[in-house]
Amino acid sequence: MPSRRYMHPKFAVVGHPNKGKSSIVSTLAFDDAVQISDTPGSTTKKQSFPLTVDGKILYELFDTPGFQRARRVLAWLEKHDVPADKKHEVVQAFINEHKEDERFQDEIELLEPIMAGAGIIYVVDGSKPYGEEYEAEMEILRWTGQPSMALINLIGDTNYVEEWKRALGHYFKMVRVFNPMEADFIQHLNLLESMAQLNEEWIVPVKASIILFKQYHEQMFEQSASSITQLVHHSLSHIEQLSLTHEDATAEEREEIQEKYQMQLRTYELESQKKIEKIWNHDHLQKVQESLLFEGMDLFSKESASIFGLTRKELLITGATGGAVTGAGIDLLFGGSTLLLGSAIGALVGGSGVFFGFNELSDIKVLGQNLGKKYLEIGPMKNLNFPYILLNRALYHASEVASRSHALRSVAKFEMGKSFTERWMDESTRKSLEKFHSKFRSGDEVKEEERKEYESLILTALKNIID
Amino acid sequence: MNLKTYINLYELVKTHKGTREENRALGLEYEKIKNEPVKQLEVWTKKHTPTLGKPLLSDTFSTYLYGMTLTLVIIAFFLGFFSGVGLLSYSGHEPVNVIYYMAMVVLLPLATMTLTLFSMFRANASQSLLVHISPAFWMEKMLRFLPQKAQSSLQELKINPLLSNWLIIKRSQLLALMFSLGLLVALLGMVITKDIAFAWSTTLQVSPNEFHSLLHTLAFAWRDIFPWAVPSVELIEQSQYFRLGEKLDTQMIQNASKLGEWWKFLAFATLFYAILLRFGMWILSMFGFKKALKRSLLSLEGASILLREMNEPIITTSATVEKKNVVPQGSHTMQEVEDLDGSYDRTLGWAMSSDELRVLNDSMQVITPMAFDVGGANSLDEDSEIISKCQGEVLFYVKSWEPPTMDFIDFLEDLTRVADKVILAPVGTVEDAYLPKIKELEMWGRKLQQISSDKVWLKRSSVKTLSRESLNAES
Numbered sequence: 001m002p003s004r005r006y007m008h009p010k011f012a013v014v015g016h017p018n019k020g021k022s023s024i025v026s027t028l029a030f031d032d033a034v035q036i037s038d039t040p041g042s043t044t045k046k047q048s049f050p051l052t053v054d055g056k057i058l059y060e061l062f063d064t065p066g067f068q069r070a071r072r073v074l075a076w077l078e079k080h081d082v083p084a085d086k087k088h089e090v091v092q093a094f095i096n097e098h099k100e101d102e103r104f105q106d107e108i109e110l111l112e113p114i115m116a117g118a119g120i121i122y123v124v125d126g127s128k129p130y131g132e133e134y135e136a137e138m139e140i141l142r143w144t145g146q147p148s149m150a151l152i153n154l155i156g157d158t159n160y161v162e163e164w165k166r167a168l169g170h171y172f173k174m175v176r177v178f179n180p181m182e183a184d185f186i187q188h189l190n191l192l193e194s195m196a197q198l199n200e201e202w203i204v205p206v207k208a209s210i211i212l213f214k215q216y217h218e219q220m221f222e223q224s225a226s227s228i229t230q231l232v233h234h235s236l237s238h239i240e241q242l243s244l245t246h247e248d249a250t251a252e253e254r255e256e257i258q259e260k261y262q263m264q265l266r267t268y269e270l271e272s273q274k275k276i277e278k279i280w281n282h283d284h285l286q287k288v289q290e291s292l293l294f295e296g297m298d299l300f301s302k303e304s305a306s307i308f309g310l311t312r313k314e315l316l317i318t319g320a321t322g323g324a325v326t327g328a329g330i331d332l333l334f335g336g337s338t339l340l341l342g343s344a345i346g347a348l349v350g351g352s353g354v355f356f357g358f359n360e361l362s363d364i365k366v367l368g369q370n371l372g373k374k375y376l377e378i379g380p381m382k383n384l385n386f387p388y389i390l391l392n393r394a395l396y397h398a399s400e401v402a403s404r405s406h407a408l409r410s411v412a413k414f415e416m417g418k419s420f421t422e423r424w425m426d427e428s429t430r431k432s433l434e435k436f437h438s439k440f441r442s443g444d445e446v447k448e449e450e451r452k453e454y455e456s457l458i459l460t461a462l463k464n465i466i467d
Numbered sequence: 468m469n470l471k472t473y474i475n476l477y478e479l480v481k482t483h484k485g486t487r488e489e490n491r492a493l494g495l496e497y498e499k500i501k502n503e504p505v506k507q508l509e510v511w512t513k514k515h516t517p518t519l520g521k522p523l524l525s526d527t528f529s530t531y532l533y534g535m536t537l538t539l540v541i542i543a544f545f546l547g548f549f550s551g552v553g554l555l556s557y558s559g560h561e562p563v564n565v566i567y568y569m570a571m572v573v574l575l576p577l578a579t580m581t582l583t584l585f586s587m588f589r590a591n592a593s594q595s596l597l598v599h600i601s602p603a604f605w606m607e608k609m610l611r612f613l614p615q616k617a618q619s620s621l622q623e624l625k626i627n628p629l630l631s632n633w634l635i636i637k638r639s640q641l642l643a644l645m646f647s648l649g650l651l652v653a654l655l656g657m658v659i660t661k662d663i664a665f666a667w668s669t670t671l672q673v674s675p676n677e678f679h680s681l682l683h684t685l686a687f688a689w690r691d692i693f694p695w696a697v698p699s700v701e702l703i704e705q706s707q708y709f710r711l712g713e714k715l716d717t718q719m720i721q722n723a724s725k726l727g728e729w730w731k732f733l734a735f736a737t738l739f740y741a742i743l744l745r746f747g748m749w750i751l752s753m754f755g756f757k758k759a760l761k762r763s764l765l766s767l768e769g770a771s772i773l774l775r776e777m778n779e780p781i782i783t784t785s786a787t788v789e790k791k792n793v794v795p796q797g798s799h800t801m802q803e804v805e806d807l808d809g810s811y812d813r814t815l816g817w818a819m820s821s822d823e824l825r826v827l828n829d830s831m832q833v834i835t836p837m838a839f840d841v842g843g844a845n846s847l848d849e850d851s852e853i854i855s856k857c858q859g860e861v862l863f864y865v866k867s868w869e870p871p872t873m874d875f876i877d878f879l880e881d882l883t884r885v886a887d888k889v890i891l892a893p894v895g896t897v898e899d900a901y902l903p904k905i906k907e908l909e910m911w912g913r914k915l916q917q918i919s920s921d922k923v924w925l926k927r928s929s930v931k932t933l934s935r936e937s938l939n940a941e942s
């Protein structure tokens with residue numbers, strides 16, 4: 001055995017079937033894809049859940065199948081009368097000898113990581129009474145000689161924790177209560193800290209993992225804030241266009257564009273939600289929620305001729321300077337920007353037909369194809385209340401997802417209470433937000449630093465809600 | 468870093484973002500530039516540009532921009548040249564008024580440069596209306612010469628307004644410079660090929676001395692090095708003229724050869740005001756453009772995510788491979804009994820003490836000649852011995868909350884070899900008055916489907932039990 005080579009800490013979560021091993025792993029690993037089932041024996045293979053940073057493993061967690069034939073295994077072990085320092089070799093011999101034996105596949109799967117150096121995390125359900133049938137399992141674990149701790153999970157409402165603690169105390173130095181469905185991030189880190197105590201050599205790497213976990217958690221918050229910012233920006237500045245078949249827009253066309261517009265806003269929201277679920281590793285989340293409604297919100301609609309592909313406002317500006325446009329070209333030649341001077345020298349070019357379009361939107365758009373064609377346009381969002389409705393929903397969703405246990409497999413019911421707004425918004429937040437909302441609404445370019453500022457507002461709000 | 472980088476990145480972030488891992492790997496590879504986001508974006512863009520379809524939009528755009536600039540540069544030069552020629556044309560009738568020319572090479576540049584400075588300032592500060600003028604029409608005109616495909620892709624290109632402002636400012640400086648060069652060439656050409664009688668004339672009351680001091684001031688930049696390029700008071704006096712006179716001043720005619728001396732001053736004024744200063748503005752605009760390019764690069768949507776992916780460590784916690792653990796599904800339909808009989812040949816309790824077993828039998832009002840506790844702390848041999856004592860109908864209590872392990876299944880299979888019928892009765896905890904929960908019963912049902920023995924029966928709860936159970940579930 002290459003004894004002094006560095007090995008990252010490993011932990012094998014073991015126990016009786018159906019006591020929440022997979023649930024605990026799921027929570028610790030932020031993984032909602034772990035199979036959790038109320039049918040025992042649903043985990044048949046061990047599965048590794050490494051915490052990695054840039055591909056480097058900091059520690060590794062193993063979900064294992066439950067003990068199935070503990071008494072038989074123990075009987076085999078006890079046939080070998082050896083001193084304590086040789087017991088783990090007997091366990092290894094058992095594994096080697098029964099590799100092909102179908103009866104012991106579950107035991108082998110769960111013993112393998114332990115024999116490879118993993119610390120033992122023995123899971124029991126503290127809401128059910130203790131029974132002697134657990135003793136064989138605990139005895140086998142003792143044979144491995146690996147450091148171990150017990151975790152009492154509470155699946156039901158009844159409480160037999162004291163009874164369990166007394167029994168477990170005979171086998172484990174450390175006994176902790178941990179509820180995977182309800183544990184928050186702090187409890188999660190505390191558990192990691194306890195796990196580090198199993199082996200002196202693990203304290204440093206697990207401490208590093210804890211720091212990393214915090215960083216990871218922070219990343220998730222930041223990415224969520226960034227995603228929500230993008231959602232608000234996109235939704236507020238979105239413009240929907242529809243080419244017209246005739247001079248005037250028909251009622252159907254008005255209806256159509258309105259629907260398209262609302263559909264797009266809903267899509268933005270759903271996409272953002274998906275992104276946030278992904279950020280928090282809740283890709284498999286199933287949810288029921290009320291969709292974004294637009295009733296009672298008078299959305300802004302207008303019709304504009306796209307002679308130059310400009311919006312009505314832009315056209316107005318263009319119109320106001322109408323006579324001077326020829327000169328504008330010259331004006332630019334000299335780098336000056338006043339229309340007046342440009343016009344004065346305009347004569348020099350002799351009306352060469354130079355025309356500069358005014359583009360109030362945030363881009364230079366090369367125009368041409370839709371020259372003179374009419375289209376219907378809707379957006380950007382003029383409703384002042386809309387961004388707050390959107391934000392409320394987004395923050396509510398994000399906070400629910402962020403604090404949801406990865407062990408839950410039930411359908412999430414998202415029902416935002418009426419008072420939700422109060423949990424994160426005060427007058428000063430609203431004022432700061434409004435400044436950005438009007439900027440988003442204007443369709444002007446949002447500068448990097450402005451976006452960052454908005455993101456940090458959202459970040460603070462999100463954290464306030466979760467704490 | 469140049470405009471091409473910007474356009475390439477602009478295109479890339481729309482289509483090809485690279486995987487998180489790739490981006491992080493690149494970030495780690497170039498760890499030295501970790502705090503220089505612009506350089507990081509450049510490196511990233513360089514790496515991913517090959518994935519863009521040819522011809523590159525950036526190439527098309529540059530070619531187009533280059534062509535357009537070249538055309539405009541030529542036009543500007545000739546515009547300057549012909550303006551110069553026009554201004555310096557000496558009809559032989561009237562002398563050439565230097566004030567016109569000076570306005571063109573001193574006043575106009577100064578005025579436009581001031582405005583340029585202003586617009587430079589505004590270009591950064593906000594989207595001012597002043598700099599918000601785009602050469603849309605020109606572009607469109609030029610676009611007609613491009614192939615259809617390039618046209619449509621250019622139409623999609625939305626350059627950051629800040630950047631386009633600076634693009635225009637920068638090019639405007641170049642064009643103005645060309646215009647001024649045209650003027651200078653025209654001046655030199657005219658001076659060489661013609662004799663020009665320069666004079667000055669104004670309606671305003673300006674004495675030659677005052678005019679001289681004005682010119683002296685204007686010549687501040689070169690008067691000490693090239694004193695001969697500043698007109699003397701004498702020359703100024705001699706070259707003043709009034710159009711009211713029938714013919715040219717006799718004094719002027721006498722000094723005709725001297726009047727040509729003006730060209731030196733005019734050439735220097737052109738060189739300094741229209742060319743040198745403008746050149747400075749051009750350099751300045753290049754700096755401004757570079758800065759705008761950096762800013763636009765950073766504010767491209769998607770750039771911040773890219774940077775984050777390059778700089779943040781990838782932390783993963785989930786399983787490396789998503790393994791599907793398939794639950795073996797039995798097809799055997801479970802046989803069930805609703806009520807227990809009054810007596811059984813044997814009763815067994817799985818992992819229960821003999822006391823518990825007795826209590827259970829009492830509470831279920833079951834009479835039996837022999838009751839055994841099996842499983843639990845028993846050895847396998849002890850269990851085998853108990854099995855050998857079993858026969859007939861067996862009532863088998865199990866803890867409803869403990870899922871059956873294979874250890875139990877093994878025992879059950881052995882038991883069915885000797886018994887005629889085995890009734891499995893899951894019982895709840897003492898607190899629940901031995902009543903199992905529905906979920907637990909269902910779990911037992913599912914698990915027992917995997918053993919296909921006709922001898923095994925599962926005891927269902929009675930209706931009464933069910934209603935109590937549902938009460939429990941709600942509480």
Ligand SMILES: Nc1nc2c(ncn2[C@@H]2O[C@H](COP(=O)(O)OP(=O)(O)O)[C@@H](O)[C@H]2O)c(=O)[nH]1
Binds near residue numbers: 018035037066182
């Ligand atoms: N209410 C509740 N249910 C739990 C908890 N932990 C596990 N469960 C449920 O117990 C069952 C078995 O869980 P699982 O993690 O698959 O157990 P394993 O067989 O030990 O891996 C599942 O139905 C879980 O939903 C808990 O803390 N609270």
Ligand SMILES: [Mg+2]
Binds near residue numbers: 023042043
């Ligand atoms: Mg499991």
